[in-house]
Amino acid sequence: MAVYTDITETDLKAFLAEYEAGELLSYKGIAEGVENSNFLLHTSTGPLILTLYEKRVEKNDLPFFLGLMQHLADRGLSCPLPLPRKDGALLGELSGRPAALISFLEGMWLRKPEAKHCREVGKALAQMHVAGEGFALKRPNALSLEGWKTLWARSKDRADEVEKGLEDEIGGEIAFLSQNWPKNLPDGVIHADLFPDNVFFLNDDLSGLIDFYFACNDFLVYDLSICINAWCFEKDGAYNITKGMAMIEGYQSVRPLSQAEAAALPILSRGSALRFFLTRLYDWLTTPEGALVVKKDPLEYLKKLRFHRQVASAAEYGLRA
Ligand SMILES: Nc1ncnc2c1ncn2[C@@H]1O[C@H](COP(=O)(O)OP(=O)(O)O)[C@@H](O)[C@H]1O
Ligand SMILES: N[C@@H](CCOP(=O)(O)O)C(=O)O
Secondary structure: OOOOOOOOHHHHHHHHOOOOOOOEEEEEEOOOOOOOEEEEEEEOOEEEEEEEOOOOOOHHHHHHHHHHHHHHHHOOOOOOOEOOOOOOOOOEEEOOEEEEEEEOOOOEOOOOOOHHHHHHHHHHHHHHHHHOOOOOOOOEOOOOHHHHHHHHHHHHHHHOOOOOOHHHHHHHHHHHHHHHOOOOOOEEEEOOOOOHHHEEEEOOEEEEEOOOOOOEEEEHHHHHHHHHHHHOEOOOOOEOHHHHHHHHHHHHOOOOOOHHHHHHHHHHHHHHHHHHHHHHHHHHHHOOOOOOOOOOOHHHHHHHHHHHHOOOOHHHHOOOO
């Protein structure tokens, strides 16, 4: 359960008094997510999400994240909206953390997504990329090559505790990616964490995207590689090309990939697998026993990384010529 910071009813009521959010009827911590503390509030005006921003979220980046949600929603993308306070600010403070009230999005995330859902996700990702055009703020990807090196420097001495030989393997991987990372692909605002738990469906219809707290500027097709990693592998580690094909077709139905983007997909998928391996490894090694959060398995992403290493072209992900 991701509630890192506790709140009291008194502090919450004082926080809510800064908003036109009605009267507090009830609140509870949300047992999902790993990055921030989230609470579901019921007020006399309806349900709301309260988010307290934690460890990996820089306060200076919050205007980017909150402004982006507003920009995307204004352009028709279904995503939550931050509520303004009475003084117009989108951000307040609660229990010593930066905090925001966010509109409640109806829907559930899918525990067992199928190919038809992957198609919808690919389409929504491309719609987000198009809707992100013209967003005035910029945020470089803090979890690209340089960020990976920093994370790795903090974990590598203990990496072999997780699997023998990892220190050499991952050191070699980072060196390879540093030398071969693509340049000059089309870029824009990416979600950067569009995993199944961040996409809501109502029955089989996609109802919206949440959790924009890793969003940044990077290659658009890198975001597709993140989704391929997150949606198109089965529990046993096998790649499901039917899902991959549906995801890529859904994406291209809105925003066709250039040849250069298609050619870069294998190396970008390698990079995005490494990115999630590294944050999971770091959390695995540093999260104290008993913390109210479910730690995610880094080895799942090591297996994916090894799969991508032997992929020769995007056709192996399901991209049709
Ligand atoms: N706007 C929202 N509407 C409805 N539920 C939400 C909303 N935002 C978050 N949640 C709930 O909170 C959970 C964790 O949110 P998430 O943003 O993924 O947290 P974290 O940033 O900590 O990973 C989600 O799985 C969902 O159940
Ligand atoms: N998606 C990441 C972890 C971030 O969690 P989220 O709850 O913010 O999506 C992973 O799976 O490692």
